[in-house]
Amino acid sequence: MAHDHAHAHDEHGHDHDHGHGHSHAHGHSHHHEANAKNEGRIGIAALLTGGFMGVELAGGLIAGSLALIADAGHMLSDFGSLALAWIGFRMARRPANSRRTFGFQRFPVLAAFVNGLTLFAIVVWITFEAVGRLTDPHPIQPGIMLWVAVAGLAVNIVAFAVLHGADRDNLNVRGALLHVAGDLLGSVAAIVGAIVIMYTGWIQIDPILSVLVSLIILRSAWSLTFESAHILLEGAPHNLDLDKITHDLRLVEGVTDVHHAHLWSLDGRRSMITLHARVSDAATGPAVVSRIKARLYEQHSIDHATIEIEHDDCGDADCL
Numbered sequence: 001m002a003h004d005h006a007h008a009h010d011e012h013g014h015d016h017d018h019g020h021g022h023s024h025a026h027g028h029s030h031h032h033e034a035n036a037k038n039e040g041r042i043g044i045a046a047l048l049t050g051g052f053m054g055v056e057l058a059g060g061l062i063a064g065s066l067a068l069i070a071d072a073g074h075m076l077s078d079f080g081s082l083a084l085a086w087i088g089f090r091m092a093r094r095p096a097n098s099r100r101t102f103g104f105q106r107f108p109v110l111a112a113f114v115n116g117l118t119l120f121a122i123v124v125w126i127t128f129e130a131v132g133r134l135t136d137p138h139p140i141q142p143g144i145m146l147w148v149a150v151a152g153l154a155v156n157i158v159a160f161a162v163l164h165g166a167d168r169d170n171l172n173v174r175g176a177l178l179h180v181a182g183d184l185l186g187s188v189a190a191i192v193g194a195i196v197i198m199y200t201g202w203i204q205i206d207p208i209l210s211v212l213v214s215l216i217i218l219r220s221a222w223s224l225t226f227e228s229a230h231i232l233l234e235g236a237p238h239n240l241d242l243d244k245i246t247h248d249l250r251l252v253e254g255v256t257d258v259h260h261a262h263l264w265s266l267d268g269r270r271s272m273i274t275l276h277a278r279v280s281d282a283a284t285g286p287a288v289v290s291r292i293k294a295r296l297y298e299q300h301s302i303d304h305a306t307i308e309i310e311h312d313d314c315g316d317a318d319c320l
Helices: 021-063 066-092 107-135 142-164 171-200 205-232 242-249 285-300
Strands: 255-265 271-279 304-310
Touching: 021 066, 021 142, 021 171, 066 107, 066 142, 066 171, 066 205, 107 171, 107 205, 142 171, 171 205, 242 255, 242 271, 242 285, 255 285, 271 285, 285 304
Parallel strands: 271 304
Antiparallel strands: 255 271
């Protein structure tokens, strides 16, 4: 695990570690507890999804229902994605080392990005199959389709309830919830399709409902992929404004200017910042660093800051 308090250098080049130990330690303890709960719930959801996947695929093939086969394909993806998410939480617990200085804390974000891409692939496959079924309808056995879909709905409701109790601010948990919600909608669509076919014989309802479900999945896939990609590209957290932060820090006693600031998130929850702070001649480096860190933590909830103190010109060639 990366250390919570970054070191800052004063004008003499000495390291100073000024932080809020108790608050940060409590935050890390809460973070670990939340991840342990998330890991357990995602593991249960993975077992439920993987266990029923084969049943739904067999039922879809026997009944000839694209809605069931598509939902089974989605469940296969869910199982893989949930398993990857579970592995992600376990990997994130591994300690940092000289090669991976933040450890594997970002692995769950990478898993969420893969989840989003997988959802896109599923949408393409369902749409392609549905177009084929609309032009060349296949016979369907609605009785088998209905019972398998009802059982699938029950499994998905249980899995969704399990995940709903996890930390929904976590990007990986949100990705898992989106997958299971897509499955749940798929099961509902299959139930509706089976009932319509039973009473009207209109078998085209099966591929039509599959496409409608895929459109819902597409919206979720875009949101998940965009947000995880933003984090992986070191984008600034959506809830923080770098310009406002740097302007606010100029109000700190002894600070005359803040520049060369970079803001990013490690995992979608924990924000980090590096910056250069120019201080007045009368200011003491360590004291200013302590005040800046206190301001960042109290006003902006940023608990990991690396601060370089300057009295004259910026020491880096690329300073603005």
